[in-house]
Amino acid sequence: MRYPVEQIRSYCEEVWIKAGLSPEDAKVCVDVLLAADLRGQRTHGVTHMRDYCDRMVKGTSTPGADAEFDLTSPTSYVVDAKYGVGMVVAPKAMKKCMEQAKISGACFASIHNACHYGLGAYYPMMALEEDMIAFSFANAPALVAPFGGADPCLGTNPISVAIPAGKYPPLVMDIATSVVAKGRIHLAMKEGQSIPEGWALDKEGRPTTDPFEANVGVLMPFGAHKGYAMELIGSLLSFALSGADMDGKIPRPFECRDQFTNIGQFMGCIDISRFCPVEDFKARVDGMFAVLKACRPAAGSPGVMIPGEIEVRKTEEALRDGIDLSEAVLGEFREMSQTFGVPCPF
Amino acid sequence: MRYPVEQIRSYCEEVWIKAGLSPEDAKVCVDVLLAADLRGQRTHGVTHMRDYCDRMVKGTSTPGADAEFDLTSPTSYVVDAKYGVGMVVAPKAMKKCMEQAKISGACFASIHNACHYGLGAYYPMMALEEDMIAFSFANAPALVAPFGGADPCLGTNPISVAIPAGKYPPLVMDIATSVVAKGRIHLAMKEGQSIPEGWALDKEGRPTTDPFEANVGVLMPFGAHKGYAMELIGSLLSFALSGADMDGKIPRPFECRDQFTNIGQFMGCIDISRFCPVEDFKARVDGMFAVLKACRPAAGSPGVMIPGEIEVRKTEEALRDGIDLSEAVLGEFREMSQTFGVPCPF
Numbered sequence: 001m002r003y004p005v006e007q008i009r010s011y012c013e014e015v016w017i018k019a020g021l022s023p024e025d026a027k028v029c030v031d032v033l034l035a036a037d038l039r040g041q042r043t044h045g046v047t048h049m050r051d052y053c054d055r056m057v058k059g060t061s062t063p064g065a066d067a068e069f070d071l072t073s074p075t076s077y078v079v080d081a082k083y084g085v086g087m088v089v090a091p092k093a094m095k096k097c098m099e100q101a102k103i104s105g106a107c108f109a110s111i112h113n114a115c116h117y118g119l120g121a122y123y124p125m126m127a128l129e130e131d132m133i134a135f136s137f138a139n140a141p142a143l144v145a146p147f148g149g150a151d152p153c154l155g156t157n158p159i160s161v162a163i164p165a166g167k168y169p170p171l172v173m174d175i176a177t178s179v180v181a182k183g184r185i186h187l188a189m190k191e192g193q194s195i196p197e198g199w200a201l202d203k204e205g206r207p208t209t210d211p212f213e214a215n216v217g218v219l220m221p222f223g224a225h226k227g228y229a230m231e232l233i234g235s236l237l238s239f240a241l242s243g244a245d246m247d248g249k250i251p252r253p254f255e256c257r258d259q260f261t262n263i264g265q266f267m268g269c270i271d272i273s274r275f276c277p278v279e280d281f282k283a284r285v286d287g288m289f290a291v292l293k294a295c296r297p298a299a300g301s302p303g304v305m306i307p308g309e310i311e312v313r314k315t316e317e318a319l320r321d322g323i324d325l326s327e328a329v330l331g332e333f334r335e336m337s338q339t340f341g342v343p344c345p346f
Numbered sequence: 347m348r349y350p351v352e353q354i355r356s357y358c359e360e361v362w363i364k365a366g367l368s369p370e371d372a373k374v375c376v377d378v379l380l381a382a383d384l385r386g387q388r389t390h391g392v393t394h395m396r397d398y399c400d401r402m403v404k405g406t407s408t409p410g411a412d413a414e415f416d417l418t419s420p421t422s423y424v425v426d427a428k429y430g431v432g433m434v435v436a437p438k439a440m441k442k443c444m445e446q447a448k449i450s451g452a453c454f455a456s457i458h459n460a461c462h463y464g465l466g467a468y469y470p471m472m473a474l475e476e477d478m479i480a481f482s483f484a485n486a487p488a489l490v491a492p493f494g495g496a497d498p499c500l501g502t503n504p505i506s507v508a509i510p511a512g513k514y515p516p517l518v519m520d521i522a523t524s525v526v527a528k529g530r531i532h533l534a535m536k537e538g539q540s541i542p543e544g545w546a547l548d549k550e551g552r553p554t555t556d557p558f559e560a561n562v563g564v565l566m567p568f569g570a571h572k573g574y575a576m577e578l579i580g581s582l583l584s585f586a587l588s589g590a591d592m593d594g595k596i597p598r599p600f601e602c603r604d605q606f607t608n609i610g611q612f613m614g615c616i617d618i619s620r621f622c623p624v625e626d627f628k629a630r631v632d633g634m635f636a637v638l639k640a641c642r643p644a645a646g647s648p649g650v651m652i653p654g655e656i657e658v659r660k661t662e663e664a665l666r667d668g669i670d671l672s673e674a675v676l677g678e679f680r681e682m683s684q685t686f687g688v689p690c691p692f
Contacts, residue, residue, distance in 0.1 A: 073451030074420055076620040105419030106452055110621045133583070149641035149650040161575075163582055171582065173575040205644040223569025229507075229519040229653040230576070232634070236509055236517065237479070240630035241621045248637060274422040275456045275587045284586035288578070291594060295495035298551040304495040307575040 002322035003346060009034055011333070011345055012049055018340035019053045020063030025088045032087040036119040037323045040314035041174070043183060044119045046325070050332035051254040052085065052116075057339070058258050061085055061115045069096055074104035078242075079111040083260060086117030090136075094123040094267055098130050101271045108268030112242035114138075115261055116253040120160035121174035121308075127269040128164050131278045134269035135161045139238035142248040144178045145218040147228035150205025152218045155247040156181065157234035162308075164272070166282035168289040172308030177231035178219040185214045238264035348668035349692060355380060357679070357691055358395060364686035365399045366409030371434045378433040382465040383669045386660035387520070389529060390465045392671070396678035397600040398431065398462075403685070404604050407431055407461045415442055420450035424588075425457040429606060432463030436482075440469040440613055444476050447617045454614030458588035460484075461607055462599040466506035467520035467654075473615040474510050477624045480615035482506045485584035488594040490524045491564040493574035496551025498564045501593040502527060503580035508654075510618070512628030514635040518654030523577035524565040531560045584610035 009030055016026035029052075037045035055061035065084030069092070072078050077096055081089040093109040100107035117123070120136050127134035140155030156176040163171040179199050188195045188211035197207050200214035208214050221228040235247050244264025251259040272281050289306055297303040325333070330346050337344035355376055362372035375398075383391035401407035411430030415438070418424050423442055427435040439455040446453035463469070466482050473480035486501030502522040509517040525545050534541045534557035543553050546560035554560050567574040581593050590610030597605040618627050635652055643649040671679070676692050683690035 073617070073620040075451035075616075078621055104450060105421035106454065108452065108616065133587075145644065146638050146641055146650045148644055148647040149638070150644045151641045153637050153641050153650075161579055163579065171575075171578065173572075173579065175572045175575065177572075201644055205642060205647075207645070222572045225651075225653070226519075226521045226523075226568045226573065229517075229521065232517065232638075232653065233507055233509065233519065235634065236631055240627050240634065241479075241618065243622060243626065243630070246630070246634055246637070270421075270454065271419070272587065274419040275424055276589060280589065281586050284589070284592070285582055288581065288586065288592055291499050291592070292492050292495070292578075295492055295497045295499050296551060298491065298494055298496045298547055299553070301494040301551075304492045304499075305571075307571070307578065 002324050004322045005034060005038065005319060007345060008046060008323055008325070011342070012046060014342045015049070015053065015336050015340050018342055019056045021085065021088065022064070025063070025085070028091050029085060029087040032091070032118045032122045034323075035122050038315040038318045039119070039121075039311035040318075041119060041311070043181060047329050048118070048254055050336055051257060053336060053339070054257045055115070056085070060258060060260050065089070067092065069093065071100065074100070075107050077107065077109040079109050081111050081114040083113055083115055086115040089114065090117040090123050090265065090267070091126065094126050094134070094136075094269070097267065097269050098127050098132060101132060101269050102130070105274040106268065106270045108266065110242040111265040111267075112244040112262060114244065114263040114265050116263065117265065119174070120158045121162065121172050123267050124160050124162035124269070125170070125172060128162050128170050130269075131164055131272050132269040133163050133272060134267070135159070136265065136267035137234045137237045138263060138265045139235045139244065139247050139250065140263070141250045141252045143182055143219050144221055144231065145201060145205075146232070147221055147225040150201055150218065153248060154221070154231050154235055155250065156219070157231050157238065157247070159230065159234055163285065164282060165285040165289060166279070167286050168306065169308060169312045171285070171306060172311065175222070177221055177227055177234060179222045180219070182219060185211050189215060237266040241266060348670050350668050351380060351384065351665060353691060354392060354669055354671070357688070358392060360688045361395070361399065361682050361686050364688055365402045367431065367434065368410070371409070371431070374437050375431060375433040378437070378464045378468045380669075381468050384661040384664045385465070385467075385657035386664075387465060387657070389527060393675050394464070394600055396682055397603060399682060399685070400603045401461070402431070406604060406606050411435070413438065415439065417446065420446070421453050423453065423455040425455050427457050427460040429459055429461055432461040435460065436463040436469050436611065436613070437472065440472050440480070440482075440615070443613065443615050444473050444478060447478060447615050448476070451620040452614065452616045454612065456588040457611040457613075458590040458608060460590065460609040460611050462609065463611060465520070466504045467508065467518050469613050470506050470508035470615070471516070471518060474508050474516050476615075477510055477618050478615040479509050479618060480507070480613070482611065482613035483580045483583045484611045485581045485590065485593050485596065485609060487596045487598045489528055489565050490567055490577065491547060491551075492578070493567055493571040496547055496564065499594060500567070500577050500581055501596065502565070503577050503584065503593070505576065505580055509631065510628060511631040511635060512625070513632050514652065515654060515658045517631070517652060518657065521568070523567055523573055523580060525568045526565070528565060531557050531565075535561060583612040587612060
């Protein structure tokens with residue numbers, strides 16, 4: 001059933017304040033989660049509200065953590081997140097990068113002791129309002145085999161990029177570097193369906209279309225050796241620059257809620273106006289988007305989409321019709337209402 | 347037949363000096379081309395020596411072009427390459443970025459009026475000696491369909507990244523953002539072989555395994571919608587920031603040698619030492635590489651490779667055994683010898 005966005009927003013803010021966040025921190029946290037639900041990326045939305053809160057209760061995520069931001073050069077922040085809530089620390093880091101990029105043209109933040117930060121795209125999208133190109137990388141628990149390998153050595157290490165346009169919505173890329181998320185394997189198991197070849201290997205490292213074999217095996221990177229290279233670069237930028245844990249040492253954030261996750265993140269932004277007038281840049285981006293939208297569709301395709309375009313449509317739809325909350329999520333909301341003494345309006 | 351690297355080097359330098367380059371410019375140009383041949387990326391090596399020279403003869407590439415480097419902020423160079431030889435201007439741009447990144451922590455160059463710059467990996471690899479993470483993007487003539495489309499709107503827009511390691515060779519990623527280069531289609535035509543599904547569409551936008559249909563159709567991006575997004579990002583960073591031509595307006599540099607190519611390039615580097623001690627970074631990268639090299643091979647795989655590892659082996663081999671020059675390349679060398687009055691030692 002669908003519920004109005006603002007109703008969900010005020011309920012979640014109230015829960016998060018009771019869980020220990022300041023009203024401002026609660027506001028931005030809920031904004032990050034709702035951005036995922038609005039965009040149709042429900043795997044990163046309020047479905048994990050309960051898990052994030054449970055981490056605060058268990059002490060593996062610290063609501064009032066005093067994250068340290070150390071400006072080590074005109075373009076670099078070294079950030080100790082001190083296990084603060086990911087959706088609290090990451091927006092602060094991007095905000096500081098944006099302010100500093102106004103001064104020096106570009107700025108980057110390398111974050112360690114970080115918790116899961118929800119929708120990766122949220123952070124580069126923040127910089128769109130300042131007419132900057134921005135990105136964010138993060139590492140994650142190892143679930144993916146390197147190209148040519150049979151063991152899970154790498155995370156699904158998401159890559160998020162935002163580039164402003166003029167008349168068109170901005171380009172927003174937000175991809176996991178595995179072909180699919182583990183959740184897609186679980187769904188196929190539940191529905192008794194086979195999975196396409198290329199998604200996963202069985203535990204002997206052989207291609208499989210059986211989701212049960214895949215579940216005890218390993219996910220594959222997108223785009224063969226090319227996607228593997230991107231995934232590895234995302235890992236190195238995230239953990240090797242920051243001193244966070246390697247992918248293989250990170251516990252699964254929503255399953256192992258009593259364990260600390262020393263995740264690494266690397267984000268930053270570049271000020272377009274240092275290279276050319278922003279209006280010229282946007283007109284050129286629009287020019288390319290017009291070419292793409294005029295492209296003949298491939299056989300069986302509805303046509304070419306700009307990365308992020310579908311999510312803009314879904315956002316309009318959700319703002320109009322509300323966000324669909326499943327029975328499972330509603331159950332967790334009722335559980336949180338009990339835990340934190342917040343009346344459940346759903 | 348294989349020839350010693352130094353023999354090829356001195357011959358090519360002599361030719362390029364006769365074609366109008368200064369001795370220093372000729373030296374770096376040949377170094378870029380030979381780096382490709384040494385690494386086994388022969389599509390970007392001396393096989394195009396004749397084409398680059400022919401552009402200089404025809405006036406569509408200017409050997410003595412006085413490229414302008416405008417430092418517009420502590421982190422940004424705006425570069426007008428003035429159609430100078432790509433392998434002359436691009437190393438200068440990366441060198442300036444490296445010098446400036448020493449001061450401000452990071453620096454980027456946005457280049458327009460650029461010619462084809464050969465091996466993209468050469469430029470980020472330059473920054474390895476300064477313990478920097480570096481990258482380069484370029485756009486290229488439109489040969490690739492956007493995901494879901496049937497027309498060639500995007501170039502094979504290569505992405506090149508270099509990240510230093512300690513005991514291990516560095517990570518060097520150097521990928522075209524199409525599944526394969528057009529040359530692979532031509533090879534299949536020549537050898538009467540079919541091509542795997544997923545490489546190309548026919549001219550009606552349908553998947554094809556017939557290389558002749560593919561040749562009049564369009565290449566596909568690697569990694570479906572994810573690779574398409576990377577390809578598009580590479581294009582926007584290259585042309586929209588710099589004001590170079592859009593992919594669709596760039597003539598094919600080796601085929602249409604009497605036409606100017608206003609290619610765009612975007613490169614830059616980030617100083618690792620601003621984030622953490624370089625030795626710590628390298629030890630962490632080594633740690634990940636050790637995990638990857640210890641990974642069980644997938645069924646039928648020789649094992650996991652670090653991006654760039656195969657190229658290091660090929661370089662060692664070529665330095666020892668020489669570089670293989672085909673009859674076609676030798677023919678072009680003899681042609682150049684006549685044009686420029688340089689005795690051909692091959």
